[in-house]
Amino acid sequence: MTTRTLSRMSFATLAVATLALAGCSDSTKESVDDAASAVTSAAAEAGDDAKDAAKDAGDKVKEGAADAKDAAEAAGKKAKDSAEDAHNDTMGTLTSEDVHLHDGFVKAMPAGAGMTAIFGTLENHTDREINLIGFTTSLGAADYEIHEVVDGKMQEKKGGITIKAGGEHVLEPGADHLMILNHDSAIEAGATVDITLKFSDGSKVVVRDVPVRAIAAGEEDYGSDSAHGDHDMDHKHDK
Incomplete structure (x- = not known):
C-alpha cells in the first residue's frame, strides 16, 4: 500500500x-x-x-x-x-600413449558367421609389465574373449596376455588373438572399429578406427568345428 x-x-x-x-x-x-x-x-x-x-x-x-x-x-x-x-x-594410469596396437585390424565377416578376430601387434611403451585381461568394441552386441591356439585347438587364454616393459606381443592367426563371438551382423572390409583394451590395473585404453580387412580363408577358418576344438560358442563373457 x-x-x-x-x-x-x-x-x-x-x-x-x-x-x-x-x-x-x-x-x-x-x-x-x-x-x-x-x-x-x-x-x-x-x-x-x-x-x-x-x-x-x-x-x-x-x-x-x-x-x-x-x-x-x-x-x-x-x-x-x-x-x-x-x-x-x-583405476589405472595407462593411456593411448603407453599402449599401441600396431598394424591392427579386424577380420571381415559376413552376416550370420557369428565370429571373427582382431590381429596386430600390442606394444607396451611403459617401463613396467602390463597385463591385458579383456576388451570390447564399438560393434555392439557380442561376446569378447582373448584366445590362444594350443595343439591346433583354439581356447580362451586364461589370465590374459602379459606384455613385458618395453616389449610387444603379436596377435595372429593360429596363435594368440582377440576373439569376437556371437555377433550376427556383417563386418565389412573398409569399415573401422574402435577397440577398448582392458588391463589388470583397471586402465582402459581406446584404440580408434581399427580397419576391417579381408584375409585369406586358409589363414584361419573360424567357421569350422576343427578350428574351435571343444570351445563352447555359447559362452557369455565380457559384453
Whole structure:
C-alpha cells in the first residue's frame, strides 16, 4: 500500500467523521457521500496494491526456489564428476600413449558367421609389465574373449596376455588373438572399429578406427568345428 493511498484514505475518513459529528444538512450530504466513495475507492486501491505485492513476493519465492534447485543440481553434477574423476584416477594410469596396437585390424565377416578376430601387434611403451585381461568394441552386441591356439585347438587364454616393459606381443592367426563371438551382423572390409583394451590395473585404453580387412580363408577358418576344438560358442563373457 502506497503512502499516497494511505493519505487519501485518512483524509476521506476524517471528512466523513467530521461531517457526521456536525449533523450535516442535506446540502452537505452529497459531500459526505463523495467522501465515503473516496474511502471505498482508496480501500479498493489499497487491496489491489496488497494483492500485487503478495503476487510479486510469491513470484520472487518461486524464482528463488527454482534458482536453488538449479544450484543444487549443478552442485550434484559437479560432485558426481569429481567422484568419477577420482575413481578413474584410482583405476589405472595407462593411456593411448603407453599402449599401441600396431598394424591392427579386424577380420571381415559376413552376416550370420557369428565370429571373427582382431590381429596386430600390442606394444607396451611403459617401463613396467602390463597385463591385458579383456576388451570390447564399438560393434555392439557380442561376446569378447582373448584366445590362444594350443595343439591346433583354439581356447580362451586364461589370465590374459602379459606384455613385458618395453616389449610387444603379436596377435595372429593360429596363435594368440582377440576373439569376437556371437555377433550376427556383417563386418565389412573398409569399415573401422574402435577397440577398448582392458588391463589388470583397471586402465582402459581406446584404440580408434581399427580397419576391417579381408584375409585369406586358409589363414584361419573360424567357421569350422576343427578350428574351435571343444570351445563352447555359447559362452557369455565380457559384453
